[in-house]
Amino acid sequence: MAGFKWAYDRNGAKVPFVKPMYIPTxxxxxxxxxxxxxxxxxxxxxxxxxxxxxxxxGVAVSAHAASTGKKNEYECRISTSPSAxxxxxxxxxxxxxxxxxxxxxxxxxxxxxxDLWIGGKLHIVACAADSTLNGTDIxxxxxxxxxxxxxxxxxxxxxxxxxxxxxxxGPRAIGEFGWDLxxxxxxxxxxxxxxxxxxxxxxxxxxFLSYWQLRLHKYAQHMLAI
Numbered sequence: 001m002a003g004f005k006w007a008y009d010r011n012g013a014k015v016p017f018v019k020p021m022y023i024p025t026x027x028x029x030x031x032x033x034x035x036x037x038x039x040x041x042x043x044x045x046x047x048x049x050x051x052x053x054x055x056x057x058g059v060a061v062s063a064h065a066a067s068t069g070k071k072n073e074y075e076c077r078i079s080t081s082p083s084a085x086x087x088x089x090x091x092x093x094x095x096x097x098x099x100x101x102x103x104x105x106x107x108x109x110x111x112x113x114x115d116l117w118i119g120g121k122l123h124i125v126a127c128a129a130d131s132t133l134n135g136t137d138i139x140x141x142x143x144x145x146x147x148x149x150x151x152x153x154x155x156x157x158x159x160x161x162x163x164x165x166x167x168x169x170g171p172r173a174i175g176e177f178g179w180d181l182x183x184x185x186x187x188x189x190x191x192x193x194x195x196x197x198x199x200x201x202x203x204x205x206x207x208f209l210s211y212w213q214l215r216l217h218k219y220a221q222h223m224l225a226i
Contacts, residue, residue, distance in 0.1 A: 002187040003032020004059045004086035006079050007211055017081040018061050022074055029064040029076060034185045034197075037218070043076055049181035050189065052197035055216040059086055082220030085201055087209050092187040093125060094167050099159030102151055104138075109148030110193035111178045117143035117150055119170025121205045126164045130157020137208065140170065168208045169200060176200050177215050188212075 006016040022042035029035060029045065036044050037057040043064075046056065058080040079086075098105040104122055120140045127133040133155060142151035167190055169176075179188045180195035188198065188210075202211035 002089060002091040002182075003030060004034060004088055004186065004212065005032055006059070006061070007085050007087040009081055010083040010085060010213075011081065013081070016061070016079045016084060018077050019058075019080045020075040021057075021078050021080075023064055023076040025074065026066045027064060028066050029060045030184060030186055031060060031063045032186050033060045034058075034181065034214070035060055035078060043078060046181070046185045049185035050183055050192070052180040052185075052195040053216070054197065055218040056197060056214055057218050058084075058214070080219065082214065082217040084213070086212050088188065088212055089208055090166055090168065090187055090190075090210065092166070092182055092189060093164050094190055096159050096163040096165070097148075097161050099161075099163065101155050101158045102153070104150045104152075104159045104163070104165060106148040106150070106190075108191045109150075110191060111176065112145035112148070112193070113176075114145045115143060116145065116173050116176070117167075117170055118172050119205060120173065120203070121168045121170075121208060122150065122152070123166040123168070123208060124163075125166060127157055127159060128163060129160060130155070133157055139205070166208070168205050169203055169210055170205055171203055174200055174202060 058078040061077040064076040094106050097107040117140045122138045124133045138152045177199040178193040180192040197216045199215040
């Protein structure tokens with residue numbers, strides 16, 4: 001399961017600033033989920049994570065189950081620092097619309113910026129032509145924005161429509177903030193290019209990790225959207 005995990009803080013803090021916050025007993029959160037807070041209600045799930053254009057309050061450090069019956073059932077732990085950076089090992093599947101032994105094509109991949117994915121990696125989930133490629137990481141050497149073609153060294157089998165993979169961006173994507181979230185607010189949707197809420201601040205493709213900051217935060221940076 002994916003999810004945003006505290007990595008470091010730009011303010012120099014060595015540990016995350018975690019605040020216990022009121023949450024309705026019926027609200028269910030996943031660990032690593034980006035959340036919001038409504039005065040009079042408490043912590044809430046994002047109303048429109050697939051159109052992530054509004055300020056958020058932070059990231060859930062632990063899951064919260066509905067009506068837990070525990071002493072702390074009215075509280076959940078939220079990482080709330082506006083300068084916190086979160087790591088993400090994306091498990092949002094991208095599906096090929098075509099390909100070859102040197103390309104993996106995703107026609108809906110966004111943003112449509114040439115060379116954006118160079119230095120990133122694909123983690124192959126399923127290749128129909130050669131199952132030995134399943135589970136392997138492939139370094140991306142070139143990419144075209146129009147049509148979503150990812151290029152790499154020659155592989156042992158040809159990719160084709162219906163093959164699947166996970167994607168990690170490379171260093172040329174740092175500074176991009178065009179993506180929205182998946183519906184559960186625990187991963188980035190690589191097929192969107194309109195979101196304002198997140199910004200990519202660092203990558204570690206060898207570890208298949210990307211690093212994100214809440215660009216729109218209720219305690220600070222939300223004015224950047226103007």
